[in-house]
Structures are given as C-alpha cells and as structure tokens.
Amino acid sequence: MSNKLSIPRGCSDIVFPEIYQWQTVENLMREILHVYNYQEIRTPIFEETELFARSMGQSSDVVMKQMLNLAAQPAEKNAELKLSGLSLRPENTASVVRSYILQNLDKLEGLSKLYYIGPMFRGERPQKGRLRQFHQVGVEAIGPFADSPYLDAEVIALSVDILKTLGLKNFTIKLNSLGSAEDKENFSNWLRRELKDRILELDEEDQSRFERNVFRVLDSKNKKTRAVIDSLAIESSALGAESRIYFDKVQKALKDMNIDFELDSKLVRGLDYYTHTVFEITSTSLGSQDALGAGGRYNNLVNQLGGPNVGAVGFALGIERILLALPQDQEVLSIHPDIYVIALDEKSFSRAWVITNILRQHSISCDICYNIASVKSLMRQANKSKAERVIIIGENELDRGVITIKNFQDGSQQEISIKNDNYTQLLELTTERL
Numbered sequence: 001m002s003n004k005l006s007i008p009r010g011c012s013d014i015v016f017p018e019i020y021q022w023q024t025v026e027n028l029m030r031e032i033l034h035v036y037n038y039q040e041i042r043t044p045i046f047e048e049t050e051l052f053a054r055s056m057g058q059s060s061d062v063v064m065k066q067m068l069n070l071a072a073q074p075a076e077k078n079a080e081l082k083l084s085g086l087s088l089r090p091e092n093t094a095s096v097v098r099s100y101i102l103q104n105l106d107k108l109e110g111l112s113k114l115y116y117i118g119p120m121f122r123g124e125r126p127q128k129g130r131l132r133q134f135h136q137v138g139v140e141a142i143g144p145f146a147d148s149p150y151l152d153a154e155v156i157a158l159s160v161d162i163l164k165t166l167g168l169k170n171f172t173i174k175l176n177s178l179g180s181a182e183d184k185e186n187f188s189n190w191l192r193r194e195l196k197d198r199i200l201e202l203d204e205e206d207q208s209r210f211e212r213n214v215f216r217v218l219d220s221k222n223k224k225t226r227a228v229i230d231s232l233a234i235e236s237s238a239l240g241a242e243s244r245i246y247f248d249k250v251q252k253a254l255k256d257m258n259i260d261f262e263l264d265s266k267l268v269r270g271l272d273y274y275t276h277t278v279f280e281i282t283s284t285s286l287g288s289q290d291a292l293g294a295g296g297r298y299n300n301l302v303n304q305l306g307g308p309n310v311g312a313v314g315f316a317l318g319i320e321r322i323l324l325a326l327p328q329d330q331e332v333l334s335i336h337p338d339i340y341v342i343a344l345d346e347k348s349f350s351r352a353w354v355i356t357n358i359l360r361q362h363s364i365s366c367d368i369c370y371n372i373a374s375v376k377s378l379m380r381q382a383n384k385s386k387a388e389r390v391i392i393i394g395e396n397e398l399d400r401g402v403i404t405i406k407n408f409q410d411g412s413q414q415e416i417s418i419k420n421d422n423y424t425q426l427l428e429l430t431t432e433r434l
C-alpha cells in the first residue's frame, strides 16, 4: 500500500448530506414493500462461488467476468479459512433461494414474500452508473402458489410503485416471455439455426458467446452483432400454447392496473435462471447504463438447487441508478439537532455538559460545542449546526442560576431558571415543538 490513501475503484463513500437522501429513499421503499406485504431478509454478503455459478450460469457474463472471489492468499497461510471458494455476492436472488431452502421456508404455509436492500459486488469496468459496489432493493416471491401470473404482475406493479413514489418519471417497462424450459430449448435451437450461417458477421466475443450460450448473443451491445440480431424475425419463434396463455394473463393483469409496458421479444436477460416472464425497466435520464432494474420468473431454480418444486418471481432495482435518474431539484431532507449548547468559558462548560446530558436523557436531540471561543464564533458554530435553538451559558448566567435560550427561527431570546438543579422549566420549554 502506498502512503496515499485511496478508495477501491468503482466504490463510493456515502456521507452527509447525501446519506439523508439514501435514508429517505430506503424508508419510502420499506413503506411500499410493507404495503405489498414483503418481509425483509438479510443474507451474508458472500456465499460459495458455486452457488452463483449454478444459478446464474457458468457462461453468464457475471460469473465469467465479474465475480469478486475472496482472496486465496489468506487461505494459503491458513488452510482452514478456505476463502478461495467464496465470492462477494454479485446479486441476491441465488442467496435468497439458498436461504429459502436451508431455512425450510417451504414448510411455512403459502408464499414467502421476501425483500432485501443492500450492497452487491461486481468486478466491472467502472463508469457512470456502473460500480463495483452498488446497492439493490429487490424482492423474491417464492413458494407454493407462486406460479400465478398475477404474482408476475404484482412484482412489476411493486417496482413501478417504488419508482413513482420516489419521484421517477421517464421510465419504460420492457416485457417478454421466455416460456417454459422446453420453450427456451426450442428458442435456443431456432436461434442457433438462424445464426449458424451468419456467425462470421458477429463480433468475435459474440462468436464465442454463440458457442457457450446462444442467448448471450441477444444481450450483446456490439454494433455488428446488433445489426444481425435486428434482422432476425424473432417473433416467429412462438411460445408453446400454455406459455402463451400464461403470458397473456400477465399482460392482462398489468393492463387492469393501467401499467404501460412495451413488448420486446429480444429481451432475454443475461442470467440462466429465468423462465416465462422477464422484464427490464429503463430510463432516458441515464446514459448508456440505462437499466434502473430488472427481474422475472425463475420457476426451476429452487428445485435445481436442491429445494422443493416451487415457482418464484422477483426483481432488483439499482439504488445508485435511481438516485442518478431522480430530478435534481428534489428537496433532500436532513436531520439536525433541536438544541445546540454553547459554554462561554471553562467554568460554565461543566454545567453546559450536565444540561446536554439531561436533555439527551429526555430524548431531546442536542449537541454541545466542545471548544471555548468568543460569543461570535460560538454563535456561528451554533448556526452551522442548523439547530432550532441554542442554549448559552456563561459566568454571568452561572452566578444567577439561569441559562439563556435563543430561538433561531424567530430570533426571540429568554432566560430560564435552573436554580437548585431544577430543570423543570428547561424541559417544559425544550420538549415543546416549535
């Protein structure tokens, strides 16, 4: 490590006053999640690497290129640690499913409707809206009866509700269905046939994607590849009859809630676990990283990881991207002490200290200025604290058994008695809302 401190690339510190925007956003999200009856779940921020490979797919970009494995070095020094088989979570669906299985949540009656808010980690090349540590709010509805199309519509409605409540306007929902595992297989075979003779027209990386998993070609951002994809008549790769009926019901349920969406038959999503409904929410207020969030159904994952045969559907929204897309003129709420206490000299400080403590014991938010300086300088600091009122104690007040309390809002000032350590008047006044 060089002497110069630095923060790891693609990470950020969230400090005052920005932290209040995060808290406001998180509180609003929790309120809405409660309205839809989702319960919070907290899983470790790292898991066995294999869990991610088995769920998202060995050939997915996330597993192939973006996994942050925990260092092998400590494991070499201490074989017991075996850190090298662990990775920081790049997303949370796999961890929630792992937890659902291990905690036997399927033994509970009905659906498990779970949500999380927390950091995720991907070793991507950082740019605006693309970080190595970022935060997601997400939900996963797993369990018996989870295979209702109304649940697909519910999670989409919930993500829209969250975005709208936070003040987002310019976003679009893209919707598609991949169908059942069998439909996916048919689609993959169709795609292979269509692309086989045009493979040299694809970008080099997409040629190897074609070999590994043909769906990945559809995710490509490369111009050459996109031109080929755009020329494909993907609509013709019809879903099976049951999947079509299911997808129609999802769309009807969304229309019943007046939720607008665009059908996009090329939306396949980059992770293996999806079946049936997939969706992505994009915003014109973001640059090239325009996805605010995404999600879909993953009916086979729980069973595939060793759990019961139950359906599941969920989504995750990127919190940094939401904040980037929010109108910049939004007022940020911030928290300040109600009272700021200043002592004008050393002798008065111990009395100021006692008063600060008494106020705190009565749940009145307050702070004290730890340095002794001129009245002017202390008042400047009191002002900077953005407290509503300031308590001033100097020798003069101390001798007379009083303190001065000044209201910053209307400029009024009054003296109150604290003779014989009787703080009744002080507490009456300070607990009164301004």
Ligand code: HAM
Pocket (backbone or CB within 6 Å): 090, 091, 092, 093, 122, 124, 129, 130, 131, 132, 134, 135, 136, 138, 139, 140, 291, 292, 293, 294, 295, 296, 297, 313, 314, 315, 316, 317, 318, 319, 320, 321
């Ligand atoms: P995802 O599309 O990989 O899906 O990520 C969801 C959202 O997380 C993205 O749309 C984006 O807003 C945000 N995000 C992803 N990577 C980054 C990054 N490097 N920097 C900043 N934000 C990022 C999933 O994670 C699935 N687990 C969603 C899901 C839940 N599907 C079903 N249940």
